[in-house]
Amino acid sequence: MSKAFNPFEMAQTQFDRVADMLGLEPGVRELLRWPLREYHFTIPVRMDDGSVRVFRGFRVQHNDFRGPAKGGIRFHPQETADTVRALATWMTWKCAVVDIPLGGGKGGVICDPRKLSPREQEQICRGWVRQVFKNVGPVQDVPAPDVMTNGQHMLWMLDEYETLAGGHFPGFITGKPIGLGGSLGRTEATGFGVIYAVREAAKRLGLDIGKMSAAFQGFGNVSQYAAKLFRDYGGKVVCVSCWDGRDNASYTYRKKDGVDPDFLMSIVDSYGAIDREKALAAGYEALPGSEWIKQDVDILVPCALENQINAETAQLIPKRVKLLAEGANGPTTPEADAVLRERKIYVIPDFLCNAGGVTCSYFEQVQDNMNFFWEKDEVLKKLDTKLTNAFNAMADLVEKRGVYMRDAAYMIAIERVAQAARLRGRA
Ligand code: NAD
Numbered sequence: 001m002s003k004a005f006n007p008f009e010m011a012q013t014q015f016d017r018v019a020d021m022l023g024l025e026p027g028v029r030e031l032l033r034w035p036l037r038e039y040h041f042t043i044p045v046r047m048d049d050g051s052v053r054v055f056r057g058f059r060v061q062h063n064d065f066r067g068p069a070k071g072g073i074r075f076h077p078q079e080t081a082d083t084v085r086a087l088a089t090w091m092t093w094k095c096a097v098v099d100i101p102l103g104g105g106k107g108g109v110i111c112d113p114r115k116l117s118p119r120e121q122e123q124i125c126r127g128w129v130r131q132v133f134k135n136v137g138p139v140q141d142v143p144a145p146d147v148m149t150n151g152q153h154m155l156w157m158l159d160e161y162e163t164l165a166g167g168h169f170p171g172f173i174t175g176k177p178i179g180l181g182g183s184l185g186r187t188e189a190t191g192f193g194v195i196y197a198v199r200e201a202a203k204r205l206g207l208d209i210g211k212m213s214a215a216f217q218g219f220g221n222v223s224q225y226a227a228k229l230f231r232d233y234g235g236k237v238v239c240v241s242c243w244d245g246r247d248n249a250s251y252t253y254r255k256k257d258g259v260d261p262d263f264l265m266s267i268v269d270s271y272g273a274i275d276r277e278k279a280l281a282a283g284y285e286a287l288p289g290s291e292w293i294k295q296d297v298d299i300l301v302p303c304a305l306e307n308q309i310n311a312e313t314a315q316l317i318p319k320r321v322k323l324l325a326e327g328a329n330g331p332t333t334p335e336a337d338a339v340l341r342e343r344k345i346y347v348i349p350d351f352l353c354n355a356g357g358v359t360c361s362y363f364e365q366v367q368d369n370m371n372f373f374w375e376k377d378e379v380l381k382k383l384d385t386k387l388t389n390a391f392n393a394m395a396d397l398v399e400k401r402g403v404y405m406r407d408a409a410y411m412i413a414i415e416r417v418a419q420a421a422r423l424r425g426r427a
Contacts, residue, residue, distance in 0.1 A: 005333045007086035007306050013334050015089070018410040021403070027427035028418045035062040035088055039135060040081065043109065043127035048117050055111050055124055059132045061141055062088035062104040065420035068139055069105030070095055070358060072146025072175075073128070073153070075121075079108040083306070087146075090329055091358065094351035096413035098390045100362045105141045107132075113148050114245050114271055125156040133164050138171035144361050145175040147220070147305070148271060155180060170368040174361035183364035185379035186357075191225025191303075192380065193356015194327045196387040197348045198299060199233065201323055204395050205346060207298070210234025215295040217241050218304030219253075219264060220272030222327045222354060226301055227261040237261060241292040241304070242274050250289020253279050296320050303327035311335035317345070326350035341404050349406040351413070352390055359386050 012033055019029045039059040047053050058081055061069040071091035074084075084106050092104025109128060113121050129136075136143065145154055154175045161172045170181035178184060185192075202209040213236040216223045220242075227237045239254040240261075253259060253274055263282065267275040276286055293300060293309070294316050302308050306329060309317075314336035324340060325348045326332060332340070332347070340347055360383055367373045374382075397408040421427045 005307055005310070006082050007330050008082040008089070010330060010334060011086040011089040014406065014410060015414065018407055018414055021407060022411060022415060022418070024414070024418055025427070028421050031421060031427045032063065032092075032414065032417060035060045035085055036064065037061045037135070038081075038085070039132050041131040043124055043131065045120055045123040045127060047120055055109050055127075057107070057109045057128050057131060058084045059107040059136065059141070060084045060088040060105060061135075062106075063092040063417060064103035064141070065417055065424055065426065066096060067101035067103055069141035070102040070144070070361065071104055071106040072144045073107035073109070073149050073157075074146040075109050075111050075113045075124070075148040075153075077110065077112040079110045084108045086306075087329055090351050092417060093410060093413035094355045094358055096416040097352050097394070097409050098355045098359050098386050099416070100359060100386075102142070102358070102362060105143070106146075107143055121153065122156045125153050126160040129157050129160040130164070133161065136172070137161070137165075138169055138365070142171065142361070142365065143173050144358070150270065151175055151177040151182060171365045174364045176364070181364070181368050183360055183367055183373065183379055184376035185383065186360045186364060187221065188225040188229075188380070189360035189383055190222045190354050190357035191227070191327070192229050193359065193383060193387045194222065194226040194301065194303070194325050194348075194353050195229040195233065196356070196384050197353050197391045198230065198301075198323065198325045200388055200391045200395070201325070201346055201348055205322060207322070212236070212298040213238050213258075214299035214301055215239050215292050215297045216327075217292045217300075217302040217308060217331075218272060218328065219268055219274055220303065222357075223272070223301070223303035224261060224265050224268070226303060226327055227259075228265070231258075231261055235299075238295050238297050239287075239292055240264060240274075241289050242268070242272050243289070243304070244273050244276065245271070251276065252287040252289055252291040254285045254287060254291075254295070255283060259284070293317060299323040299325060301325045301327050302331035304331070306330035307333055309333065309336045311339070314339040317343075321345060324348070326353045329354065337404075337406065347405045348391070349409045352394060352409045355390065356383055356387055359383055
């Protein structure tokens with residue numbers, strides 16, 4: 001049986017390993033191991049049936065030495081304080097590894113938006129902002145969308161923030177709709193960033209991306225655009241998977257000659273659930289969700305939730321797999337990492353691989369500050385440069401020091417934050 005990892009313990013285990021490698025001084029080490037601040041609160045909502053339901057919300061600010069804390073807000077029924085802590089920690093390393101002037105934060109609400117009306121969701125968004133209003137903002141902590149939250153949720157939150165603050169502060173939150181302070185390219189950014197990194201990794205491995213095949217887990221925001229760009233580069237998308245809330249099960253959708261991301265995007269709902277009947281009618285197979293990892297492909301791209309590749313499932317990875325691109329946050333447990341290392345699978349670690357989203361969020365803030373917005377091509381070009389540079393810095397360190405990819409990315413990120421702590425005189 002594989003160990004069920006607490007995500008925050010996992011984040012700390014990864015940090016400790018690299019802190020040892022870097023020989024971090026005890027003060028800096030203890031400071032960076034824990035969030036700087038945490039807010040836990042309740043959000044009472046008058047439901048459509050007249051009853052009052054109380055939701056639990058969180059905001060964790062792991063670090064802000066390099067700039068305001070930055071990170072998404074997740075709506076999920078299984079949300080926990082430790083998941084939010086872990087995600088906030090990973091945001092600190094993510095912003096540092098792509099070298100943008102932001103720190104790490106994350107928020108969440110324990111709820112299932114699939115079972116809430118738009119009005120009830122709006123009340124949760126506004127209630128969340130009211131509870132942390134004094135502790136978030138453009139120069140303190142900047143939220144963004146994450147699992148099961150989108151531009152509409154961000155706009156309700158922005159509206160509440162601006163109502164309380166009495167002015168326009170579009171830099172309070174990112175992932176806003178286009179025309180209302182949002183950046184072109186944000187929707188594609190995370191998924192495209194995953195594939196920019198895959199393209200660079202393929203070059204390092206001497207492989208042609210156009211001749212490679214990939215299996216994707218999930219078919220939400222990240223996976224959709226990653227699958228699309230991978231296909232546009234000539235790669236074959238063998239399968240994608242998703243969670244189906246109707247029968248609480250996950251499914252892997254596969255088609256003999258490769259799946260068509262554009263078609264599947266036309267039959268997926270806003271939560272990333274593919275319409276099974278329409279997929280079956282179009283000749284797709286609907287296999288159990290666990291099948292995605294067993295496909296005979298060159299690249300695995302987990303883009304769903306954490307803990308998906310563990311000691312048990314890592315054993316199912318076929319011999320052919322050469323590359324693991326972690327689109328999701330924390331998809332691989334430390335036990336599975338050991339298996340990947342031994343098998344010499346090239347891993348693009350989550351906080352670098354999926355940093356396209358936060359990089360574009362940073363571009364969104366920059367554009368908001370200027371009140372001048374770039375064309376989509378310009379955004380994507382800047383994004384490609386940032387991701388390519390970050391990937392190459394990691395890959396160079398891997399080659400120079402012979403360290404594991406995740407360790408190399410952590411070494412770069414942690415050293416940058418540690419240096420900020422030292423220079424600020426915090427440790
Ligand atoms: P999303 O809600 O849009 O999509 C999630 C997808 O995963 C959906 O298709 C869902 O059906 C699927 N899924 C859920 N449980 C599953 C299971 N057990 N098996 C198979 N599929 C399952 O979320 P997203 O925005 O695409 O985020 C996915 C991951 O990427 C998360 O870990 C998130 O934290 C991370 N991430 C997202 C962004 C972003 O910009 N959206 C940025 C960085 C990291």
